[in-house]
Amino acid sequence: MYYQQPASFVDKAHPDDVCLLRKSLYGLKQAPQAWFHWFATHLQRLGFMVSKSDSSLFIYNRDTDAAHLLLYVDDIVLSTSTTTLLQHIINQLRHEFAMKDLGPMHYFLSIQVWRTPAGFFLSQAQYADDILDRTGMSDCKPAPTPVDTKAKVSSAAGTPLLDPTFYRSIVGALQYLTLTHPDLSYAVQQACLHMHDPRDVHWTFVKCVLWYVRGSWRKSLQLRRSTLPLLVAYSDADCAGCPDMRRSTLGFCVFLGDSLVSWSSKHQAIVSRASAEAEYRGVAHAMAECCCL
Known part of the structure; x- marks a missing residue:
């Protein structure tokens, strides 16, 4: 990679002078892609395969050994079938990358994790x-239902609201909250429909969710x-x-055994001509999600 050298960096530099970088600089537009390609290539050499449903999820299967590695920028969550395999993979990664083992996961991307038997x-x-504190509703009266x-x-x-950016910020934060609150999915989806032009009645609806x-x-x-x-x-529809x-x-939800693992609520792409057609389209989306899982 070549970088045009500004004249202020080197005394008496010529405008056509360039510098050859030995490695990608953190913060360059190409740096995230270069880092991900480097990490993914090394994992594939170790026997990992990229998940078809998530390019940041890598799966390792060999005989009775199994491992799942999730990468988010430079944070890693690693789960294995045995402690021996866990330590082996960590040692292999340390040969290539400077890593710090933080032990069992307790907090990841604003999600707290508690282990039980x-x-x-x-x-x-x-x-x-934090969302309630940002909106000044930390001491508000709770409601039994979101809608x-x-x-x-x-x-x-x-x-129209005087500050539509604040509306979008809060609704976007509520979207991330649905990662562990599937009961908010439908209500947040309805609030997201008005992101382009939020109004006072829409903000009243968001306050009900809060x-x-x-x-x-x-x-x-x-x-x-x-x-x-x-x-x-x-599934249901x-x-x-939509008025x-x-x-x-x-809307649909998918259970793996007794655990809820996937859920969604969204508008259908086209107008259904009958309630039966809407229901069948809902079933099709649920089946597509099951195939991805």
Whole structure:
């Protein structure tokens, strides 16, 4: 990689002088791609395969040994079937990269992890508390549900907000909160429909969601060990529920054994001509998710 050398860096430098970099500089546009390619190539030499559903997830299977490695920028989560395999992979990675072993995972990307004999508890309690603090609703009265029976609001209703960026920031933060709060998926999806032009009625809706978060911020998602690891999916859809585009809203959740592992709520891409068509499209999306898992 070549970099044009500014004249201020070298005395009496010529405008055509260049420097040859021995390695990529952190912060360059090409640096993330170069780092990921270097790391992924080394993992593949160790026997890992890239997951078809997530390019940042690497899977190792050899005889009875199994390992899963998740990479986020320069943070790594590694899970193996045996302690011996765990230490072996860590030693192999240390030969190539400067690493620091932080031990069993307790906190990763704003997600707290608690271990129990039966499995894991995943919580974003601190993250939810930060959202409430940003909106000044840390002491608000909690609500029992995130939405009422009239959740759908037209995009043209109400008065435009003076600070739409704040609305988008809070709704985006709530989107990340759905990683451990599937009960928020539908409500947050409805709030996301108005990101382009948020209005006061939409912000009132978001505040209802925050009231619910205030009462449920300590709840966590449990991943339990199951003796019968079967995929079970549930789906549902309304018919032409959107007041603006008349599109249907679909939702599904997928269980692996007793653990909820995937969920979604979103608009269908086209207008369904009947409730049966909307339901079938919802089932198709759920089956596509099961195939990816």
